[in-house]
Amino acid sequence: MALIVHKYGGTSMGSTERIKNVAKRVAKWARAGHQMVVVPSAMSGETNRLLGLAKELASSKTDMSHDRELDMLASTGEQASSALLAIALQAEGVPSVSYAGWQVSVRTDSAFTKARIESIDDARVRADLAAGKVVVITGFQGVDDAGNITTLGRGGSDTSAVAIAAAMKAAECLIYTDVDGVYTTDPRVEPDARRLQTVSFEEMLEMASLGSKVLQIRSVEFAGKYKVPLRVLSSFTPWDIDINEEAKSGTLITFEEDENMEQAVVSGIAFNRDEAKISVLGVPDKPGIAYHILGAVADANIEVDVIIQNLSKDGKTDFSFTVNRNDYAKATDLLKAKVLPTLGAAEIVGDTKICKVSIVGIGMRSHVGVASKMFRVLSEEGINIQMISTSEIKTSVVIDEKYMELAVRALHKAFDLDQPTA
């Protein structure tokens, strides 16, 4: 008997028929003697429907008070799905209660639409578990110190689930989703992609941040920080499969270095076509430049990914970075309005037709020449590299987006990812 957190994505909650299946699956775990906390997403399509209505009503200029209302609005999707799941569990004969983020309470900062969890007060949940109830907690949302509803941003339900698992010291957090695990790369791009039985947190962190889309990056950060064993598995297996078989399915994201992991040098190929490149040209090369440019961007709550500063020439330098494509217009407007005039830079240029492709692997730490092999493979395919960024366990390149599939397939093959490891 252990405390287990289940998280179900929007597709798994997409209809009353599917919610019934989720209830039957959770009931199976509860009847096996586990204390169960369940974190559902909104029914698929619901968040988009709500935000679509908001878009029809909003004026072009958005501000904090608008974002606050978006969170009031969007948070209703998870509240509804959580209540529906509790009702379905009760119909299964399993006592159940649902809570919104503010009731638990999941405390966050006040960064509306992209808030961060600060603490979780789990007293109420523990009392319910002790009383034999399955507790359903809304994903995606929390409450700030002033009592405003906040949301964690898209995919935030994963983060909610892991944060709750961490706060409650759950034995495992199972993320049920519409894929059956983490693959060496996206099978839609490379049909020979293989499912990994285990992947390290560090690798997963790189995979998630680079767009594997299986898990939200912050949920992996949380899991790593608090050492929450995290499993990604399919919600489309029959609910009545043997619980021991189910408990071993999918991909386990491990935090123990010495576990029996697959020992390939490169574990996977990640890619991301949601980014855009921005360059500030002709920047006077003096101390504080990077802060001057990126500080303004960070203040606007825009996340920056790859950052490159070229060698200076004639006292001027070029500064490039990538942001999410959705933030591209906001970032360039901001730089033109605030940074160009005060910095004396020459020009802002950008490119939205780029993508980032990365090779990721713990094994890279102890193997030299992995990055150079990557560059050689791309070169052989005639693909020009625009930016390079490296870390201990990954190497990323920014290339023209039209070469993305070609690059992924060539690298997948070159690093033998289509071959089962012994």
Next chain:
Amino acid sequence: MALIVHKYGGTSMGSTERIKNVAKRVAKWARAGHQMVVVPSAMSGETNRLLGLAKELASSKTDMSHDRELDMLASTGEQASSALLAIALQAEGVPSVSYAGWQVSVRTDSAFTKARIESIDDARVRADLAAGKVVVITGFQGVDDAGNITTLGRGGSDTSAVAIAAAMKAAECLIYTDVDGVYTTDPRVEPDARRLQTVSFEEMLEMASLGSKVLQIRSVEFAGKYKVPLRVLSSFTPWDIDINEEAKSGTLITFEEDENMEQAVVSGIAFNRDEAKISVLGVPDKPGIAYHILGAVADANIEVDVIIQNLSKDGKTDFSFTVNRNDYAKATDLLKAKVLPTLGAAEIVGDTKICKVSIVGIGMRSHVGVASKMFRVLSEEGINIQMISTSEIKTSVVIDEKYMELAVRALHKAFDLDQPTA
């Protein structure tokens, strides 16, 4: 400059186009210098959609924990529409903020799905109004002492609006709906029905409780208790009509007896086909019978309307009352299980094919023979009366539901309600 509460029904909030119209109307009032609090219902159809999903998931037996989840679920409809209205107001250039019931906070008891408001802490709302914001507050819902979301039952948004108006001592509470006021009877039944410019609270209370469906009865009780001037008016007049004209439209529900009211003896004919009749036959005629029977019904939170106890014969009596048709099965099951065995009564019989028709009027107080005129009119139409109930300002009869329209039309004509008052 006054503090004004507007309440908009589900039809008025039924699409983004309509929400924009509501925003423009509220903005007009705000720009005229009023402090505005707005209470919207859920978008039309939304509450039914949500409860329909719950129905697909629920098992046949319902209990408190199920009702708690229904409130978690249903309350999302108003939260979403409130946020959307705040966004629309911001787009109109009017600073606005929305609050859920628990944020304000609207405290209720814990009678899930039919909770009663106990208090409202309006400090947060006053601060926002002072800062020049339009405050949007979800109708229909509140929070109990344990922090559970509660709802006030169908039509509860009217009650929320009036309770907020009372707590904040608003100058007037305007209920915008899809009818343009209170009529002498339902125009769908009697085409010659006329709109009343004013109606007394007492009359309105009788009209509402008898099914005029313009306002929820509890909202009228609240308004009467706290002397909140209440106006029912149409949300389908163009939003840009002159504000002084709008402020005088619809029907004003007054609490001042000496106001210049229409002096007809009978103000309106109300009717209700949502009731069912239950009779407990062969009850031993001893003290405590009424409490024994109705106490059990009240404990199950079932509201009872007309109550009749016949003269006893041979130490036995018959006891009849009416309940909402939705509660009919629950009430009869309850009586059979709990009351029949302990009371030694003979039988429970019921009839769901009844209706109640009432004549209502402050003028009845000072006029004799009004009730007997009603009975004569029904008799002339060949309509048998099953139950009679009277108060100072109304006389109600329960009849076979197939005679309802006939009874309403005959009474409307007999009491000259189709003639304008001088």
